[in-house]
Amino acid sequence: MDDRELADHLEQFGLSEKVVDTYLTLLELGEAKASQIADAAGVSKRYVYSVSKELEERGFVEVNDHVVPTTIRPRPPAEVIESLSENVASMRPALEARYTATARDEERFEVIKSRVTVIKRIAELVGRAESEITLSLPYDVIDEVEDELRAARERGVLISLVISGVEPHDELSLDGLASLVRVWHEPMPTMLTVDSRIGLVAPGEMVARSNTDSQAIVFAQPHLGPVIVGSFFGNYWPMAAEAYISEPDPLPTTYYNFRHAVLQAALCAREDLDLEVTAHGRMVHTDGPTELHGRIVDIRQGLLEPANNSFPVENTLVIETDDGTYSIGGLGAFVEDFEAEYVELKRVS
Structure with missing residues (x-):
């Protein structure tokens, strides 16, 4: 030099x-x-x-x-270099904090024109999931993100998967791929949400074929994620046929994703297992306790057949406590009595 x-x-x-x-x-x-x-x-x-x-x-x-x-x-140069290195290292937390904020802003809206990039983004986003994934994907593409899906499932992520281009009687290897799998013979858009805050939407033909002028959109907006989740469960999930259901989790278990708790309660109800729940959160319409404890007496949901919810994203646990009967919903609950931040499910002893 x-x-x-x-x-x-x-x-x-x-x-x-x-x-x-x-x-x-x-x-x-x-x-x-x-x-x-x-x-x-x-x-x-x-x-x-x-x-x-x-x-x-x-x-x-x-x-x-x-x-x-x-x-x-x-x-001595060695001391100077060490001092400079310490100064640079001390900047790292602040730099990373600012970089992360910038990265989130940049990810809020991204247009993708390549099928290869769409699949790559799906794999990346699935790999970042912490609590929940909703995904619709053609059967021919599943193997390209299978490893990421199975890894997310092993992390305890709730995965609701619709596989299109498949008949209900087709034999598929689905164990460990998702929490719930439904199949539909019709083509459908590719829709992904991760933790209800980031996701991707692409026309079906863009993922199925490489020679298309279609474009996909990646979004990272907290208000848009729930809208896509609602469309997924309201418009496509009911049209598909149940193909795979995971086994109930070992209990007791604490759930920070309320939809996951409702699924587990519904799975146990299928096996005639009685559960009690302890919910932490707040009353929705009145002042009251920040914790409810009681036995589950009703479940309103559309994750499993037969669905009995009154609107697509309704997931409700109704519990009987010493002070009366209460309905519990997840974060953002507005029709239920109680909004739960997290809940613990356990078998009735």
């Missing part, structure tokens, strides 16, 4: 060209008086004193002002 390249690198740490030239001169001189440095660098003695304080604060030099005349000594 020549002097110019070295100077360019040093300037990246906020040093001006003149300061860098003075510092490089000091490196060649070793410990020196301000007058010697001034003569060699072609600057004033006063300037050297000013620069030396800046360089000392940044960890490049040591100023010995306990002697007369004052001398300035460059610190």
